[in-house]
Amino acid sequence: MEKDYVFDLLNKAVDQGHKLGADFLEARYDDLQLTTINLTNDIIKQSSSINRKGIGVMAYYQGTPGYSFTPELSSEGVAEATKKAVKLAKSTDIRNKLKLDFDKIKPIKDHIEVKAKKHPKDYEFDDKLAMLKRGVSAIKEQVDATSTTGMYGEMYGEKFFINSEGSEIYWVPMIVDMRMVAVLISEGQQAMGAEGIGASKGLEHFDEKGRSPEDFGTIAGKDCKDSLNAVAAPTGKTTTLVSPQMGGVVVHESFGHLSEADFVVTGQSPIADRVGEQLGSEHVTIIDEGVPEQGGLFFPYDDQGTKTGKTVLVEDGILKGYLHNRGTAKKMNSELTGNCRAINFLYNPIVRMKNTYFGAGNLTFEEALEEVGTGIYAVDMSGGQVGLDGNFMFNCRKGYLIENGEITKPIKNSSLSGNILELLKYIKGATKDIEIRTGYFGGCGKNGQNGLPVGLGGPNVIMDQVLVGGAQ
Amino acid sequence: MSLDDLRNKILNIADTTIKHSRDLNIPSTEVFVLEQSTTNLTDNKGKVDSRDGLVQGIGIRVAVGKKLGFASCTGFDEETIKSTLKQAHSIANVSPENPMFNGFVAETKMSKEGILDPDIPHLDADDLIEKCNIMNQEVDLSDRRIISGSFGANIAYQGFAIATTEGCLASSLQTTFGANSYFVVTDAGDRKTAQDFVAARKVESVEGIAPKALNKAISSLGSKAFGGSEVLPTIWEPRESAPFLAFAFFNVFSGSAYVEKSNPWKEKLNEKVAVKELTVIDDGQKPDTEACQSIDAEGTPKQTTAIIEDGVLKTFLFNKMYGDAAGFSTTGNAQRGGIFGGTPYENIPVVGPNQMMIKEVAKNLEEQISEIDKGILITGTPIGLFTANPVTGDFSVTCNDTFLIEKGEKVHPLKSISIAGNYFETLNNIRFIGNDTEQSGWPIDAPSMTFLNHTISD
Numbered sequence: 001m002e003k004d005y006v007f008d009l010l011n012k013a014v015d016q017g018h019k020l021g022a023d024f025l026e027a028r029y030d031d032l033q034l035t036t037i038n039l040t041n042d043i044i045k046q047s048s049s050i051n052r053k054g055i056g057v058m059a060y061y062q063g064t065p066g067y068s069f070t071p072e073l074s075s076e077g078v079a080e081a082t083k084k085a086v087k088l089a090k091s092t093d094i095r096n097k098l099k100l101d102f103d104k105i106k107p108i109k110d111h112i113e114v115k116a117k118k119h120p121k122d123y124e125f126d127d128k129l130a131m132l133k134r135g136v137s138a139i140k141e142q143v144d145a146t147s148t149t150g151m152y153g154e155m156y157g158e159k160f161f162i163n164s165e166g167s168e169i170y171w172v173p174m175i176v177d178m179r180m181v182a183v184l185i186s187e188g189q190q191a192m193g194a195e196g197i198g199a200s201k202g203l204e205h206f207d208e209k210g211r212s213p214e215d216f217g218t219i220a221g222k223d224c225k226d227s228l229n230a231v232a233a234p235t236g237k238t239t240t241l242v243s244p245q246m247g248g249v250v251v252h253e254s255f256g257h258l259s260e261a262d263f264v265v266t267g268q269s270p271i272a273d274r275v276g277e278q279l280g281s282e283h284v285t286i287i288d289e290g291v292p293e294q295g296g297l298f299f300p301y302d303d304q305g306t307k308t309g310k311t312v313l314v315e316d317g318i319l320k321g322y323l324h325n326r327g328t329a330k331k332m333n334s335e336l337t338g339n340c341r342a343i344n345f346l347y348n349p350i351v352r353m354k355n356t357y358f359g360a361g362n363l364t365f366e367e368a369l370e371e372v373g374t375g376i377y378a379v380d381m382s383g384g385q386v387g388l389d390g391n392f393m394f395n396c397r398k399g400y401l402i403e404n405g406e407i408t409k410p411i412k413n414s415s416l417s418g419n420i421l422e423l424l425k426y427i428k429g430a431t432k433d434i435e436i437r438t439g440y441f442g443g444c445g446k447n448g449q450n451g452l453p454v455g456l457g458g459p460n461v462i463m464d465q466v467l468v469g470g471a472q
Numbered sequence: 473m474s475l476d477d478l479r480n481k482i483l484n485i486a487d488t489t490i491k492h493s494r495d496l497n498i499p500s501t502e503v504f505v506l507e508q509s510t511t512n513l514t515d516n517k518g519k520v521d522s523r524d525g526l527v528q529g530i531g532i533r534v535a536v537g538k539k540l541g542f543a544s545c546t547g548f549d550e551e552t553i554k555s556t557l558k559q560a561h562s563i564a565n566v567s568p569e570n571p572m573f574n575g576f577v578a579e580t581k582m583s584k585e586g587i588l589d590p591d592i593p594h595l596d597a598d599d600l601i602e603k604c605n606i607m608n609q610e611v612d613l614s615d616r617r618i619i620s621g622s623f624g625a626n627i628a629y630q631g632f633a634i635a636t637t638e639g640c641l642a643s644s645l646q647t648t649f650g651a652n653s654y655f656v657v658t659d660a661g662d663r664k665t666a667q668d669f670v671a672a673r674k675v676e677s678v679e680g681i682a683p684k685a686l687n688k689a690i691s692s693l694g695s696k697a698f699g700g701s702e703v704l705p706t707i708w709e710p711r712e713s714a715p716f717l718a719f720a721f722f723n724v725f726s727g728s729a730y731v732e733k734s735n736p737w738k739e740k741l742n743e744k745v746a747v748k749e750l751t752v753i754d755d756g757q758k759p760d761t762e763a764c765q766s767i768d769a770e771g772t773p774k775q776t777t778a779i780i781e782d783g784v785l786k787t788f789l790f791n792k793m794y795g796d797a798a799g800f801s802t803t804g805n806a807q808r809g810g811i812f813g814g815t816p817y818e819n820i821p822v823v824g825p826n827q828m829m830i831k832e833v834a835k836n837l838e839e840q841i842s843e844i845d846k847g848i849l850i851t852g853t854p855i856g857l858f859t860a861n862p863v864t865g866d867f868s869v870t871c872n873d874t875f876l877i878e879k880g881e882k883v884h885p886l887k888s889i890s891i892a893g894n895y896f897e898t899l900n901n902i903r904f905i906g907n908d909t910e911q912s913g914w915p916i917d918a919p920s921m922t923f924l925n926h927t928i929s930d
Contacts, residue, residue, distance in 0.1 A: 034818075041732070044567050049543040049559050050818045051552070056525075066597075069525035071547035081525065088522040091597050095604065097518030126566045147732060185734065190863035266517040267620045268656050270663065346815070348523050385855040388656075389663055391888060393856035393870055415859055415868050417890070469868040469890065 003160070003170060010162045012075060013057050013082045020086040022059040023101075024164045027082075028303060029055050029073075030345045032157035032173070035120070036440075039132045039150040047125070053157075054345035057081045061089035063099030063327070067348035098265065100327025105336075107166035108307065112300050114174050116202025120154040123203060128152050131206060135180045135213030135220075142221025143193075145182040150213070153177045153198070153440030155453070159301075167305045174298070175453055176205055177440035180216040182224035191230075192397060193223030194380070198439030200298035223398060226410045231401065233414040233468050239375035239428075240416065240466040241368055241402065244357075244435040246378045246394075248456030251286055252356045252444070253384060254392040254420035259288075259313050259321075260339070260351040260446075261328035263388065270389055270421060271319060279319050280424025283462075285359030286314040288323055289455075290338055296355040296436030296455025301338065303349035308338030315359075317424070325351050343449035350447055355438070355455030361430025368431050368460050370405040376468065377402050378416060386420075393417040393469075415469030426464035434459050473509075475588060475645055478631045482507055483643050485548055486635035489530065492554055493637060498561050500535040501637045502576040502770065504808065505548075506817045508630035509593065513600040515608070516622045522597050527630075529817035531808070534560040535576065538569040544818045572731065572797035577771035578638035583757055583804075585645060586764030589674035592629050592647040599675075600625040607653050607682040617690060619663075620656040623682070625649075627675070632816070634771035644765040649675045653682040657689045664692040664873070664885075666852070671913060673760055692851065692873055695885040701929035705847035705903060705922055706891060707840050707877065712850045713830075713921040714912030715857060720895040721752070721828065721916065723862040725779055727790035727805070728823045731797045736863050736896075740785050746899035748783040749833050756804050756826035763826035763915065770806040770821040777803045779828070791823050828916035833905040837920040840904045842880040848928055849875040849882060854891060865895035892927040901925050 010027040017025040031053040038046040054071040055078055066088025070081040120128075132150035139148045156174040161167065177198030184191040195216045199205040206212055242250060263269040271279065290299045290308020299308055304326055312320050322332065325340035328351065341352040363371065377400045384394030396414045400407045436457030443451035473481075486505045493501035511524040530553055531544040541563030545556040603625040613621050626649070633643040652669035666689035668681045708716055724745075729735035737745060756774030758764050765774050770792055778786050790798065791806035807824035808816035841849065852873025860867035870890050876883040906919035 042568070043570050043572070044540065046820055047540070047542060047563055047567060048818065048820065049563060051543075051545045051556070052815070052818070053546050065521060067521075067523045067525075069523075071526065071528045073547070073549075084524055088524060088597050092513065092520045092522045092601060095515060095601050096520035098516075098520075100519065124566070125563055129566070147734065183734070185863060188736075188864060190861065262516070262519070266519055266622075268516070344815075346525065346527060348521060350521075383859055385858070387855055387872065388665070389872065391855060391870060391872065393859065395856075395859035413861065415856060417856070417870055419888075467890075469892070 006160050007162060007168060009055065009075065009078050010160060013078050014162060014164055016079060016082045017057065017059050017086050018164070020083065022061055022086045022089060024060040026058040026163045026304060027055065028345070029160040030157065032155060034155045035153065037128055037132060037152040039129065039136060041147055052344060055081060056342065056345040057085040058348060059085040059089045060101070061086065061093050063101035064089050064093040064096040066092060069345050100331055102326035102330045104165055108305060109168050112171040114172050114200065114298060116174060118203035120156060120176055120203055131178065131213045135178065135217035138214040138217025139180055139182045139221040142218060143182055143184060143225040145224060146185045147183045149181040151179040151441060155440055161301065161305045163305050169301050169305055171300055174202065175200055175438060175440050176203055178206060178213060178216060179441060180220040182220045184224050184228065191224050191227040193220040193227060195219035195223070197437050199295060200438060230410040230412040233376055233399065233411040235468055237465045238468045239372050240463045241372050241375065241377045242461050242463055243379045244457045244459060245437055246381055247358050247458045247461045248356065248437065249381055249384060249394065250392065251358055251458065252353060252454065252456050253386045254390060255286060256288065256353045256356045257386065258390060259323050261322040261324045261332060262351040264322050265328050265331055268388060275319050275321060277319050278317050279314060279421060280317040281427045282316045283361060283427045283429050284314050284317045284424050285312065287312055287359055288353055288356045290354045292355050292436050292455065294434045294436045296457060297438040297453055299354045302340045303342045304340035306336045306338040306340065308354055311337045323351055323353060325349070341452060343452045347449050350449065352444060352446060352452055353454050355436050357434060357436055357456065358430060358458030358461050360432050360434050360459050363429050363431050365431055365460060368429065368462055369402055369407065371429055371462055372402045373405055375402045376400065376411060377407055390420040392420060417467045417469060418465065423463055423465065428462040428464055430461045431459040473593060475590060475593065475629065478507060479643050479645055482631050482633040483641060486633040487641055489553055490635045490637055493557055496557055496561065498534055498557060500576060501557070502533040503635045504531040504632060504769065504817055506630065506632045508628060510626065510628040511597055511600065512626040513597055513604060514622065514624040515604050517620045524597070527815065529815060530556065531817035531819065532556055532560045533820060534564040535573065536564045538571060538573045539564045539567045540570055540573055541567055542820050572793050574793065574796040576636040576638055577634070577640045577792060578636065580640050580642050581773050582642050582766035583773040583775065585766045586759045586761065587673040588645055589647040591675060592627050592649065595627050600627065603651050603678050607651065607678050610679065611682045611686050617657045617659045617693065618655060619658055622654040625651040634767060636771065640771040642767045642771050644767050646762065646765065647673055648762060651678045651681060653685040655686050655689045657693060659693045662693050662695055664689050666692065669913065671911065673762065688851070692885045695887045697887050698889050698928060698930040701927065703925055704928050705844055705924050706850055706926045707844060707847055707922045708850045708920060709837060710906065710908055710910040710918055710920050711912045712853055714914045714916045714918040715853050717918055718914050718916045719857040719860055720899065725789050725825065726823055727788035727794045727798060727800070730788045731794050737785060743785060744783050745785045746780055746783045747902045749905050750780055750783050750899065750902060751778065751831035752780040753778055753829045753831065754789055754803070754805065754826050755829050758827055761827040768804045768806040769808040769816065772802045772804045772806060774804040774826065789823055789825060791821050794823055825915045830905065830918040832907040832909055832919050835904050835906055836908040837906060840906060840920060840922045841877055841882065844877050844922065845879060847877040849877050851875065860895060867895060868892040887930065889928055889930045893925065898923050
């Protein structure tokens with residue numbers, strides 16, 4: 001669709017909203033193309049080509065928001081959505097006691113496109129299927145698996161945003177991802193290996209070192225085979241070295257959500273009103289960032305038109321701040337952080353994370369192993385769950401014993417649990433290098449908006465007092 | 473728009489799309505058309521957010537022999553639909569054959585619809601505010617122990633239609649209403665949460681929801697450490713036994729896992745898998761549940777299926793493709809995910825439960841507690857349920873909302889504990905199945921239940 005036509009539609013929404021009595025409006029249009037291929041046991045279990053597009057209008061009336069959306073990309077459709085958004089804002093104002101209005105800022109005009117060397121739209125379905133077949137072949141070279149799965153996902157498109165300040169933003173999101181999974185069921189036991197990683201890039205991502213389908217398939221197959229001989233992890237409170245991807249999940253799920261200011265302003269977060277407090281050891285720094293130089297998710301603007309930056313949530317163990325939308329930022333007298341995001345046009349933007357990671361430490365990987373001495377190295381997970389009180393439980397599906405400062409044997413699936421606010425006190429150090437990942441599969445869930453792409457990562461982090469549960 | 477108008481609209485779009493498919497010489501097509509109107513209101517400690525809008529979309533599967541392609545689009549624009557048909561066709565042409573596929577649903581046959589509330593299409597945010605006001609007015613939020621009180625309400629109505637080139641043209645409608653209250657409370661460093669809700673197919677009273685949630689949260693304060701590790705019975709409130717069992721059942725009831733040989737019960741058909749008192753029904757025809765529809769997500773009439781009868785495994789759950797592949801019939805369990813709050817037209821049909829029901833036996837929760845010398849009462853959903861090993865059935869979860877039971881009475885709430893055991897052994901260690909089923913919000917409703925031999929530790 002022509003950019004001028006879209007911006008014209010969105011501008012009409014803003015103009016109409018003002019005429020209907022709204023104080024401020026934001027209007028956005030998403031046009032996203034998503035492709036998924038799931039090759040299980042050499043059969044395409046699922047393949048889909050999804051075109052997802054629509055318009056969302058947020059109206060504010062005396063600090064009360066109302067959101068309406070429509071798939072009808074016409075003047076009439078947008079007019080109806082705008083009318084409904086303003087009506088919602090006005091009619092719910094009577095009940096809204098916690099008004100989160102915000103100060104006006106200088107309008108932003110920006111146009112950002114990611115220059116992918118191998119844009120997925122320029123490649124056929126067959127080309128992507130061929131990559132999966134290469135990965136699955138690599139699995140089969142390693143292990144006689146009960147089942148093999150190769151998954152490919154891509155998302156790209158356009159995002160348009162305007163608001164009452166005159167901001168006009170256009171940017172192009174993009175993610176490609178590939179996963180390889182091998183499962184072996186033998187004598188009532190299940191062994192599994194999985195590998196893969198996404199990026200905010202084109203298909204050139206899979207040309208990089210260690211990122212080819214063969215690389216993913218080889219690791220998945222080898223891990224599956226190795227896990228047949230895995231030993232039970234030591235149970236009880238254990239010193240644990242967590243990998244960048246594992247640490248990224250822990251910090252995102254168990255701490256990051258507590259730092260989202262919508263939970264903070266309503267008092268639901270256990271870290272509300274604790275800025276300046278020493279929450280963790282001096283080795284703990286936690287960052288949320290829109291466009292990290294280390295990779296991860298490319299996310300330059302949030303769905304409120306705020307330019308994303310780098311937010312230090314915890315520095316040297318001290319809580320420095322929270323993640324905000326414009327309303328919570330004003331309410332808490334904070335800088336804008338660009339964390340107002342919606343999973344798609346069907347939803348109003350809420351406070352979400354971007355790329356969340358532990359800050360780097362000063363150890364080499366070998367020094368970190370030596371510091372652990374005896375414990376486990378938790379490399380990857382398959383599922384986890386957290387509570388708003390900081391309690392967490394993650395299933396460590398790939399890990400190793402650390403004995404006398406060296407990685408020795410693979411361990412069976414184990415649960416890692418604890419309370420993040422307790423655990424932060426027992427972080428003993430981190431390595432120097434940071435890796436941040438993103439992906440098409442999985443994603444973050446909150447308030448029914450599930451599968452939002454985020455970035456996760458950090459260095460390898462030494463955590464003491466992690467409760468390791470029995471082998472499964 | 474009336475519900476009748478909605479049905480006519482989606483059937484017409486589905487039928488027209490099949491005509492376009494024929495015009496494009498596509499050999500075999502299945503069209504899924506969805507339209508949904510939704511309005512939501514949340515009030516988190518006075519912070520009100522509201523959302524409404526129209527969800528419209530089409531999912532198209534094309535078969536070229538046994539080669540399948542799928543594409544979807546948002547909205548009902550005719551040119552977009554045609555290009556989506558072409559896209560699905562082009563994917564099918566280059567896909568490898570799927571030997572399990574044996575055609576789309578070929579006839580129009582429908583079971584009964586669930587309850588439809590003709591008033592819901594005429595309600596708006598003002599009606600939801602009124603519901604929140606009622607819940608709010610029933611509780612005293614000035615209690616210093618209350619950190620946060622939240623209220624929410626929602627209404628939606630939707631219809632979906634299925635059409636295939638083989639001759640199916642069917643539809644199903646739903647209306648829903650929901651309301652909930654959620655509280656965070658604290659005292660002397662102890663922090664607890666609780667919620668209560670109603671989820672129905674018609675507008676219902678919200679009276680009593682907020683006081684019940686608040687009382688539950690307050691009564692959980694003052695928790696003490698369990699101290700040690702012990703093998704004990706666990707007694708689960710109805711709303712907690714449901715998710716506990718759901719994670720036990722998802723994989724072992726799955727007909728797709730049966731066909732793909734990853735179902736640990738693949739050799740257990742017609743064998744005893746649980747105590748003889750346990751009967752589990754998958755009910756797609758209970759009129760007051762969200763799962764009650766005239767057809768499933770690929771056009772098969774919904775039905776009621778006994779999965780476990782008197783402790784014996786009688787069948788698995790299937791959609792058409794997996795039922796055909798297994799040599800069974802479909803059980804009307806095709807789902808596309810994302811119903812209410814999602815976009816089912818963006819997903820192909822997979823196998824999933826309708827509303828599973830545990831057949832009631834005897835004894836309510838209090839009667840079960842009174843017969844336990846020492847045990848643990850579970851009053852909140854544990855975290856980590858889905859980390860259970862699907863093959864061995866081993867599980868280890870943590871729970872913040874429990875009480876110690878001694879000599880048949882609740883003694884005091886406990887701080888966070890872990891509960892470990894094995895699902896398959898648990899099904900053979902059921903001490904009581906209650907008679908007090910409550911709606912759980914999960915795809916299974918269950919009464920309170922007592923299980924033996926769980927390892928409790930902190």
